[in-house]
Amino acid sequence: MSQVDDIRMQVMWNRLISVVEEQALTLLRTAFSTSVREAGDLSAGVFDPAGLMLAQAVTGTPGHVNTMAEAVLHFIEEIPREDMFPGDTYVTNDPWKGTGHLHDITMVSPSFRGDRLIGFFACTAHVVDVGGRGFGADGKSVYEEGIQIPIMKFAERGTVNRTLLAMLRANVREPNQVIGDFYSLAACNDVGHKRLIEMLEEVGLPTLAPLGDFIFARTRSAVAERLAGLPKGRWSNEMLTDGYDSPIRLAAEIEITDQGVNVDFTGTDAPSPYGINVPLIYTKAYASYAIKCVVAPDIPNNSASLAAFDVSSPVNILNAERPAPVSLRHVIGHMVPDLVLGALAKALPGQILAEGAGALWNIHISVRPAPGHTGTRAEVLMFNSGGMGARPGLDGLSATAFPSGVHTMPIEATEHTGPVVIWRKELRPDSGGEGQYRGGLGQVIEIAAAEGHEFDFSAMFDRVTQAARGRDGGGDGAPGSVMLDDGTALRPKGWQHVPEGRRLVLNLPGGGGFGAPDRRDPGARAEDLKKGYLSGARK
Structure with missing residues (x-):
């Protein structure tokens, strides 16, 4: 040609x-x-x-x-x-x-x-x-x-x-x-x-x-060229996620060869009785994405680029078989990139970002008139994001959906779909892990039903008991929390009720920091204080 x-x-x-x-x-x-x-x-x-x-x-x-x-x-x-x-x-x-x-x-x-x-x-x-x-x-x-x-x-x-x-x-x-x-x-x-x-x-x-x-x-030629420049060998990583009612262990081993990158999830915990299981097709998708972010981020995605990555797993929560419940497969599936990247960080030290919030903090709200009132029923879905992990040379992005890449829904669009009011949606100070490069911040979101209404909501949250870990000496991100505005603690997963007149408060997790905190540029720390990313309590 x-x-x-x-x-x-x-x-x-x-x-x-x-x-x-x-x-x-x-x-x-x-x-x-x-x-x-x-x-x-x-x-x-x-x-x-x-x-x-x-x-x-x-x-x-x-x-x-x-x-x-x-x-x-x-x-x-x-x-x-x-x-x-x-x-x-x-x-x-x-x-x-x-x-x-x-x-x-x-x-x-x-x-x-x-x-x-x-x-x-x-x-x-x-x-x-x-x-x-x-x-x-x-x-x-x-x-x-x-x-x-x-x-x-x-x-x-x-x-x-x-x-x-x-x-x-x-x-x-x-x-x-x-x-x-x-x-x-x-x-x-x-x-x-x-x-x-x-x-x-x-x-x-x-x-x-x-x-x-x-x-x-x-x-194929471009991917082969990138593979040739990678170290060859095997590396492994483990991670704990919140699970439904107890932590779940995820494990991965990667092998880099001249032909491609193989990922195996042997050692991961068994399927859950609840709907947080992941079909293998989704696990493959996010494992391949994590590898491609490192190996070939600028090569257009197609069947030839994906063919260089092989993903396997015995039956476990990352390879759940029918008829396992899988509605929230993204909560565990979105942790797969951080799991794989943690193994790649051992092969490529100093080149991989810290862990982030990972899973989207989606919330499905079923709102209805409160007893004794008339009004509107509606099903409202919001996508929300915590902070990304800090990157080598750059702070983590705040309130950013990595790895999914979806956008945050505008408050106006959410309120238009049903009788709900978003009272607060702002960055969460002190939620990014400390480090030479700071982790991305999470958010604080307050949600209530409109006057005369109440709502049930489906919690789909993680990083509440297991925070995003820092990399290369960086601090962990702040874990998330779920509560009512009167301080009542709620569960991070499952359908729950918010009565009329009460607000649901979501504190989204932050990303981990990268590098030792004492190496952070004083000017960057001063800028964080000026912008409110750090409170006076953490200087």
């Missing part, structure tokens, strides 16, 4: 990424649920006819994108080629064939040029409700956690499956939002297909095959 051909292919690769980015932004702009529209809890990508991911949108989360890379293969296995037609869209929320829990809806659409299948578009989004117990950890099996949608057709030849929509309406609390999101997902794939056909016609390519060959060849 000539240099001109190389440049042409590179331009088309960039164009393909812009196609899937527009695909994702379509979902972002048309979604009904605030978790998608405001927080960006979604993913989008394009795949070749064999189901190999060619490109992903930058908009989205690693938990969705990397699981979707495997999920599309399950769709192809389930739906024969002879049953695929132009205008089809397929759907599932199977936790073991999709993205790890029932609240994530994955849609896959075959892309035809004439009668020829040239690829697939896929997208995923978190919907506000799937019935059952709701979004929480209290279920004892996946059957309690909501409606299960096996891999099936949402639409065939452009005709929507009305029976599926009727079943959804009968099983969820917010049918208009949920069904609206289903149509948004389908539209997202349609936009991707339309833009792809326009691109192929413009550049004069009949299929994606030449571009796919170029993408995969260049990616």
Whole structure:
């Protein structure tokens, strides 16, 4: 291939990424649920006819994108080629064939040029409700956690499956939002297909095959070059997380070879009886993401880059089998990157950030009129983030969702969805771990029902008993806490009640510090005091 051909292919690769980015932004702009529209809890990508991911949108989360890379293969296995037609869209929320829990809806659409299948578009989004117990950890099996949608057709030849929509309406609390999101997902794939056909016609390519060959060849070469520069050997790490009612031990061993990076989770605790278990497909997604952040952060993500990382585990909480409850798989799954990065820190000393809050502090609020009052019922979902760990050479980012990458929902958008009031949402002083570089700060959030209302809420919180650890002599981040405004302590997981007139107070955890605190620049410490990141109690 000539240099001109190389440049042409590179331009088309960039164009393909812009196609899937527009695909994702379509979902972002048309979604009904605030978790998608405001927080960006979604993913989008394009795949070749064999189901190999060619490109992903930058908009989205690693938990969705990397699981979707495997999920599309399950769709192809389930739906024969002879049953695929132009205008089809397929759907599932199977936790073991999709993205790890029932609240994530994955849609896959075959892309035809004439009668020829040239690829697939896929997208995923978190919907506000799937019935059952709701979004929480209290279920004892996946059957309690909501409606299960096996891999099936949402639409065939452009005709929507009305029976599926009727079943959804009968099983969820917010049918208009949920069904609206289903149509948004389908539209997202349609936009991707339309833009792809326009691109192929413009550049004069009949299929994606030449571009796919170029993408995969260049990616393999680039990843191999990065692997060659890494130390070879085995390193391990362990971590304690809060668990549901007792701490859970996570363990990982990584092996770096010339061929790739292998991660094994042998030694991790057994599955939990509660809904914090993680299907292996989700564990793989976040383990691969952690490795890629270190090995090849600037190489576009596709099947060739992911192929360099092998993830395995015996049956345990990171490889829970059906019918384990998995609704809050993200609470443990979001700890996987810190677990893997802790092992990589031993291979690459001084180069890996400290532990952070990890798991999102999601909260699902079910608000209703208090006894003796009339008013509105609503299901409200908020995504909140603690602090990131400090980085080599830089302080940690405050109130930032690492590793998930979702956005914080604006207060105004949250209050618009139901009768709730956010009385306070501000950075939490002294929550970042001390060090040469300070850990990122958590937040303080106060939530109440509007006048005449009360609410139940599903707590999905971690780092309450097990703080984020510092790195290379840095201090631990502050642990989180959950309470009412009168000081009553509440549990970090499970459905609980907030009566009329009371406020729920969430103190989100901070990230660990990096390096010895006595090496911190005095000017940086003075700036922290000036901005209120440090109180006068900690100088």
